Amino acid sequence: MRPQHDEDFAYSNGRIEATEVDVSAKAAGRIREILVNEGDFVEADQLVARMDMESLQARLSQAEAELARAHSAKDTALALVAQREADLAMSKATLVQRNTELELAQKTHQRSQELVKQRATSVQQADNDRAQYRNAQAMVAVAEAQVAAVQAGIQAAKSQVAQADASILAAEAVIANLKSELKDGDLRAPRAGRVQYRVAQPGEVVGNGGKILSLVDVGDVYMTVFLPETQAGRVAMGAEARVIIDAIPQYVIPAxxxxxxxxxxxxxxxxxxxxxxxxxxxxxxxxxxxxxxxxHMEQVKTGVPGVAYIRLDANREWPEHLQVKLP
Incomplete structure:
Protein backbone atom coordinates (compact mmCIF):
# COMPACT_ATOMS: atom_id res chain seq x y z
CA MET A 1 0.00 0.00 0.00
CA ARG A 2 1.31 3.43 -0.94
CA PRO A 3 -0.17 6.70 0.38
CA GLN A 4 -0.36 8.12 -3.12
CA HIS A 5 -2.92 10.78 -2.30
CA ASP A 6 -1.45 11.92 1.02
CA GLU A 7 0.48 15.13 0.44
CA ASP A 8 2.38 14.74 3.73
CA PHE A 9 4.20 11.62 2.57
CA ALA A 10 6.45 11.06 -0.43
CA TYR A 11 7.75 7.84 -1.85
CA SER A 12 10.08 6.64 -4.58
CA ASN A 13 11.66 3.36 -5.50
CA GLY A 14 15.39 2.68 -5.32
CA ARG A 15 17.99 0.11 -4.40
CA ILE A 16 19.82 -0.52 -1.17
CA GLU A 17 23.33 0.88 -1.43
CA ALA A 18 26.30 1.13 0.89
CA THR A 19 29.53 3.06 0.96
CA GLU A 20 32.21 1.13 -0.90
CA VAL A 21 35.89 1.39 -0.02
CA ASP A 22 38.86 -0.17 -1.76
CA VAL A 23 41.89 -1.90 -0.32
CA SER A 24 44.73 -0.94 -2.64
CA ALA A 25 48.47 -1.51 -2.88
CA LYS A 26 50.42 1.64 -2.11
CA ALA A 27 53.28 0.60 -4.37
CA ALA A 28 53.53 -1.66 -7.38
CA GLY A 29 54.28 -5.29 -6.63
CA ARG A 30 53.15 -8.90 -6.55
CA ILE A 31 50.36 -10.04 -4.25
CA ARG A 32 51.69 -12.64 -1.84
CA GLU A 33 48.42 -13.68 -0.20
CA ILE A 34 44.84 -12.57 0.37
CA LEU A 35 43.50 -13.52 3.78
CA VAL A 36 39.75 -12.98 3.23
CA ASN A 37 37.12 -14.17 0.79
CA GLU A 38 34.14 -12.49 -0.80
CA GLY A 39 31.33 -12.21 1.72
CA ASP A 40 33.62 -12.22 4.76
CA PHE A 41 33.12 -9.57 7.42
CA VAL A 42 36.23 -7.68 8.46
CA GLU A 43 37.03 -5.31 11.30
CA ALA A 44 38.66 -1.93 10.88
CA ASP A 45 42.47 -2.27 10.60
CA GLN A 46 42.21 -6.05 10.13
CA LEU A 47 45.02 -7.54 8.04
CA VAL A 48 43.39 -8.65 4.78
CA ALA A 49 46.27 -9.11 2.32
CA ARG A 50 50.05 -9.09 2.02
CA MET A 51 52.31 -7.99 -0.80
CA ASP A 52 55.53 -9.82 -1.73
CA MET A 53 58.29 -7.86 0.00
CA GLU A 54 61.36 -10.10 -0.49
CA SER A 55 63.33 -7.49 -2.45
CA LEU A 56 62.57 -4.83 0.15
CA GLN A 57 63.55 -7.21 2.93
CA ALA A 58 66.89 -7.82 1.21
CA ARG A 59 67.45 -4.08 0.90
CA LEU A 60 66.59 -3.68 4.57
CA SER A 61 69.17 -6.31 5.55
CA GLN A 62 71.76 -4.52 3.44
CA ALA A 63 70.92 -1.17 5.02
CA GLU A 64 71.14 -2.67 8.51
CA ALA A 65 74.58 -4.08 7.63
CA GLU A 66 75.66 -0.63 6.43
CA LEU A 67 74.40 0.84 9.68
CA ALA A 68 76.45 -1.68 11.66
CA ARG A 69 79.54 -0.80 9.60
CA ALA A 70 78.95 2.90 10.21
CA HIS A 71 78.69 2.33 13.96
CA SER A 72 81.90 0.28 13.86
CA ALA A 73 83.66 3.03 11.91
CA LYS A 74 82.50 5.58 14.45
CA ASP A 75 83.77 3.47 17.36
CA THR A 76 87.15 3.14 15.62
CA ALA A 77 87.30 6.88 14.95
CA LEU A 78 86.36 7.70 18.55
CA ALA A 79 89.09 5.38 19.82
CA LEU A 80 91.54 7.10 17.49
CA VAL A 81 90.47 10.51 18.80
CA ALA A 82 91.06 9.32 22.37
CA GLN A 83 94.50 7.97 21.42
CA ARG A 84 95.44 11.17 19.61
CA GLU A 85 94.31 13.28 22.57
CA ALA A 86 96.51 11.17 24.86
CA ASP A 87 99.39 11.66 22.40
CA LEU A 88 98.69 15.40 22.43
CA ALA A 89 98.97 15.54 26.20
CA MET A 90 102.33 13.76 26.02
CA SER A 91 103.52 16.00 23.18
CA LYS A 92 102.57 19.14 25.09
CA ALA A 93 104.40 17.83 28.16
CA THR A 94 107.47 17.19 26.01
CA LEU A 95 107.20 20.71 24.58
CA VAL A 96 107.10 22.18 28.09
CA GLN A 97 110.19 20.15 28.96
CA ARG A 98 112.00 21.27 25.80
CA ASN A 99 111.16 24.92 26.49
CA THR A 100 112.57 24.54 29.99
CA GLU A 101 115.73 23.01 28.57
CA LEU A 102 115.92 25.83 26.01
CA GLU A 103 115.61 28.46 28.70
CA LEU A 104 118.42 26.82 30.71
CA ALA A 105 120.62 26.44 27.62
CA GLN A 106 120.03 30.08 26.70
CA LYS A 107 121.08 31.27 30.14
CA THR A 108 124.16 29.03 30.10
CA HIS A 109 125.08 30.31 26.64
CA GLN A 110 124.68 33.93 27.71
CA ARG A 111 126.77 33.32 30.83
CA SER A 112 129.51 31.65 28.80
CA GLN A 113 129.67 34.63 26.46
CA GLU A 114 130.22 36.98 29.38
CA LEU A 115 132.83 34.70 30.95
CA VAL A 116 134.74 34.44 27.66
CA LYS A 117 134.94 38.23 27.53
CA GLN A 118 136.31 38.19 31.06
CA ARG A 119 138.67 35.33 30.16
CA ALA A 120 137.04 33.37 32.99
CA THR A 121 136.24 30.37 30.79
CA SER A 122 137.65 28.81 27.71
CA VAL A 123 136.45 29.50 24.19
CA GLN A 124 135.87 25.79 23.82
CA GLN A 125 133.41 25.79 26.73
CA ALA A 126 131.61 28.77 25.26
CA ASP A 127 131.34 26.95 21.93
CA ASN A 128 129.95 23.90 23.68
CA ASP A 129 127.34 25.99 25.50
CA ARG A 130 126.35 27.69 22.24
CA ALA A 131 125.94 24.31 20.60
CA GLN A 132 123.78 23.14 23.49
CA TYR A 133 121.62 26.26 23.11
CA ARG A 134 121.12 25.71 19.38
CA ASN A 135 120.35 22.05 19.99
CA ALA A 136 117.73 23.06 22.58
CA GLN A 137 116.17 25.42 20.02
CA ALA A 138 116.00 22.58 17.52
CA MET A 139 114.42 20.27 20.09
CA VAL A 140 111.74 22.89 20.84
CA ALA A 141 110.99 23.16 17.13
CA VAL A 142 110.67 19.39 16.89
CA ALA A 143 108.35 19.30 19.92
CA GLU A 144 106.19 22.07 18.46
CA ALA A 145 105.97 20.21 15.15
CA GLN A 146 104.96 17.07 17.02
CA VAL A 147 102.19 18.94 18.84
CA ALA A 148 100.93 20.35 15.54
CA ALA A 149 101.00 16.92 13.91
CA VAL A 150 99.07 15.33 16.76
CA GLN A 151 96.48 18.16 16.67
CA ALA A 152 96.05 17.59 12.93
CA GLY A 153 95.60 13.89 13.64
CA ILE A 154 92.88 14.70 16.17
CA GLN A 155 91.04 16.84 13.63
CA ALA A 156 91.30 14.07 11.05
CA ALA A 157 89.95 11.52 13.53
CA LYS A 158 87.09 13.85 14.49
CA SER A 159 86.33 14.26 10.80
CA GLN A 160 86.08 10.48 10.55
CA VAL A 161 83.65 10.53 13.48
CA ALA A 162 81.53 13.14 11.69
CA GLN A 163 81.58 11.07 8.50
CA ALA A 164 80.54 7.99 10.45
CA ASP A 165 77.71 9.98 12.08
CA ALA A 166 76.53 11.08 8.64
CA SER A 167 76.65 7.47 7.43
CA ILE A 168 74.68 6.38 10.48
CA LEU A 169 71.99 9.00 9.86
CA ALA A 170 71.79 8.07 6.18
CA ALA A 171 71.52 4.35 6.97
CA GLU A 172 68.88 5.00 9.64
CA ALA A 173 66.86 7.08 7.18
CA VAL A 174 67.04 4.29 4.59
CA ILE A 175 66.03 1.71 7.21
CA ALA A 176 63.09 3.83 8.40
CA ASN A 177 61.91 4.29 4.82
CA LEU A 178 62.23 0.59 4.02
CA LYS A 179 60.41 -0.39 7.21
CA SER A 180 57.62 2.00 6.27
CA GLU A 181 57.43 0.43 2.81
CA LEU A 182 57.43 -3.04 4.35
CA LYS A 183 54.61 -2.00 6.66
CA ASP A 184 52.70 -0.76 3.61
CA GLY A 185 52.99 -4.30 2.29
CA ASP A 186 50.55 -5.40 4.99
CA LEU A 187 47.18 -4.29 3.64
CA ARG A 188 44.53 -3.56 6.25
CA ALA A 189 40.84 -2.83 6.06
CA PRO A 190 40.28 0.94 6.27
CA ARG A 191 37.00 0.35 8.08
CA ALA A 192 34.72 -2.45 9.20
CA GLY A 193 32.64 -3.99 6.47
CA ARG A 194 32.02 -6.93 4.19
CA VAL A 195 34.24 -8.07 1.34
CA GLN A 196 32.32 -7.35 -1.84
CA TYR A 197 34.88 -8.41 -4.46
CA ARG A 198 38.38 -9.81 -4.71
CA VAL A 199 39.54 -7.59 -7.54
CA ALA A 200 42.92 -9.32 -7.84
CA GLN A 201 44.34 -12.70 -6.85
CA PRO A 202 47.55 -13.92 -5.15
CA GLY A 203 50.46 -14.00 -7.57
CA GLU A 204 49.16 -11.16 -9.70
CA VAL A 205 51.18 -7.99 -10.12
CA VAL A 206 49.42 -4.69 -9.48
CA GLY A 207 50.59 -1.14 -10.10
CA ASN A 208 50.77 1.80 -7.74
CA GLY A 209 47.37 2.12 -6.11
CA GLY A 210 46.18 -1.11 -7.70
CA LYS A 211 42.89 -2.35 -6.22
CA ILE A 212 42.95 -5.72 -4.49
CA LEU A 213 39.71 -5.82 -2.51
CA SER A 214 36.44 -3.93 -2.56
CA LEU A 215 34.66 -3.60 0.78
CA VAL A 216 31.14 -2.52 1.61
CA ASP A 217 30.63 -0.56 4.81
CA VAL A 218 27.50 -2.26 6.12
CA GLY A 219 27.31 0.40 8.81
CA ASP A 220 26.58 3.05 6.17
CA VAL A 221 23.60 1.73 4.22
CA TYR A 222 21.17 3.95 2.38
CA MET A 223 18.68 4.17 -0.46
CA THR A 224 18.83 6.90 -3.06
CA VAL A 225 15.46 8.17 -4.25
CA PHE A 226 14.31 10.98 -6.52
CA LEU A 227 11.56 13.43 -5.61
CA PRO A 228 9.90 16.20 -7.61
CA GLU A 229 10.55 19.80 -6.65
CA THR A 230 7.22 20.18 -4.86
CA GLN A 231 8.16 17.40 -2.46
CA ALA A 232 11.94 17.83 -2.28
CA GLY A 233 11.45 21.39 -1.09
CA ARG A 234 9.55 20.08 1.93
CA VAL A 235 12.09 17.42 2.89
CA ALA A 236 14.05 18.33 6.01
CA MET A 237 17.46 16.94 6.85
CA GLY A 238 16.97 14.25 9.46
CA ALA A 239 13.33 13.75 8.51
CA GLU A 240 11.93 10.34 9.40
CA ALA A 241 11.64 7.78 6.64
CA ARG A 242 10.67 4.16 6.15
CA VAL A 243 12.18 1.59 3.80
CA ILE A 244 10.42 -1.53 2.55
CA ILE A 245 12.49 -4.08 0.65
CA ASP A 246 10.71 -5.90 -2.18
CA ALA A 247 12.13 -9.25 -1.06
CA ILE A 248 10.83 -8.85 2.52
CA PRO A 249 7.72 -6.64 2.24
CA GLN A 250 6.48 -7.73 5.65
CA TYR A 251 9.15 -5.61 7.36
CA VAL A 252 9.24 -1.83 7.65
CA ILE A 253 12.72 -0.46 8.32
CA PRO A 254 13.18 2.91 10.05
CA ALA A 255 15.49 5.44 8.38
CA HIS A 296 21.26 -7.33 11.60
CA MET A 297 24.63 -7.17 9.86
CA GLU A 298 24.39 -10.69 8.46
CA GLN A 299 21.11 -9.81 6.70
CA VAL A 300 22.33 -6.58 5.08
CA LYS A 301 22.35 -6.92 1.29
CA THR A 302 23.14 -4.24 -1.25
CA GLY A 303 21.58 -3.89 -4.69
CA VAL A 304 18.16 -5.18 -3.65
CA PRO A 305 15.22 -3.02 -4.79
CA GLY A 306 12.68 -1.42 -2.53
CA VAL A 307 10.66 1.69 -1.79
CA ALA A 308 11.48 4.57 0.53
CA TYR A 309 8.77 6.63 2.20
CA ILE A 310 9.55 10.08 3.58
CA ARG A 311 7.40 12.01 6.02
CA LEU A 312 7.12 15.61 4.84
CA ASP A 313 5.19 16.85 7.88
CA ALA A 314 6.80 15.97 11.21
CA ASN A 315 3.46 16.38 12.99
CA ARG A 316 1.80 13.60 11.03
CA GLU A 317 1.64 10.08 12.40
CA TRP A 318 2.83 7.23 10.23
CA PRO A 319 0.02 5.15 8.72
CA GLU A 320 -0.49 1.73 10.22
CA HIS A 321 1.08 -0.11 7.29
CA LEU A 322 4.25 2.03 7.65
CA GLN A 323 4.73 1.47 11.36
CA VAL A 324 8.16 -0.01 12.10
CA LYS A 325 8.22 -3.80 11.84
CA LEU A 326 11.54 -5.58 12.28
CA PRO A 327 12.56 -9.26 12.29
Missing part, protein backbone atom coordinates in the same frame (compact mmCIF):
# COMPACT_ATOMS: atom_id res chain seq x y z
CA UNK A 256 16.12 9.16 8.09
CA UNK A 257 16.99 11.66 5.39
CA UNK A 258 20.75 12.27 5.32
CA UNK A 259 21.10 14.23 2.07
CA UNK A 260 19.02 16.36 -0.28
CA UNK A 261 20.55 17.54 -3.53
CA UNK A 262 20.43 21.25 -4.31
CA UNK A 263 20.50 20.60 -8.05
CA UNK A 264 17.68 19.07 -10.08
CA UNK A 265 18.36 16.35 -12.62
CA UNK A 266 16.45 14.33 -15.17
CA UNK A 267 14.56 11.50 -13.55
CA UNK A 268 16.39 8.17 -14.11
CA UNK A 269 14.35 5.76 -16.25
CA UNK A 270 14.20 3.07 -13.59
CA UNK A 271 12.77 5.43 -10.96
CA UNK A 272 9.05 5.49 -10.19
CA UNK A 273 7.75 8.65 -8.55
CA UNK A 274 4.28 9.72 -7.42
CA UNK A 275 4.01 12.01 -10.43
CA UNK A 276 5.36 10.31 -13.53
CA UNK A 277 4.99 13.55 -15.45
CA UNK A 278 7.90 15.04 -13.55
CA UNK A 279 10.94 15.22 -15.80
CA UNK A 280 13.25 16.87 -13.26
CA UNK A 281 13.73 15.55 -9.75
CA UNK A 282 16.04 16.02 -6.78
CA UNK A 283 18.20 13.24 -5.41
CA UNK A 284 17.56 12.34 -1.77
CA UNK A 285 19.43 9.86 0.42
CA UNK A 286 17.56 7.89 3.06
CA UNK A 287 19.99 6.37 5.56
CA UNK A 288 19.28 3.38 7.79
CA UNK A 289 20.27 3.68 11.45
CA UNK A 290 23.81 2.19 11.92
CA UNK A 291 22.84 0.80 15.34
CA UNK A 292 20.04 -1.16 13.71
CA UNK A 293 22.35 -2.36 10.96
CA UNK A 294 24.84 -3.64 13.53
CA UNK A 295 22.17 -5.89 15.01
Missing amino acids: EVSYVSSVAQFTPKMVETQDERQKLTFRVKVRIDPALLEK
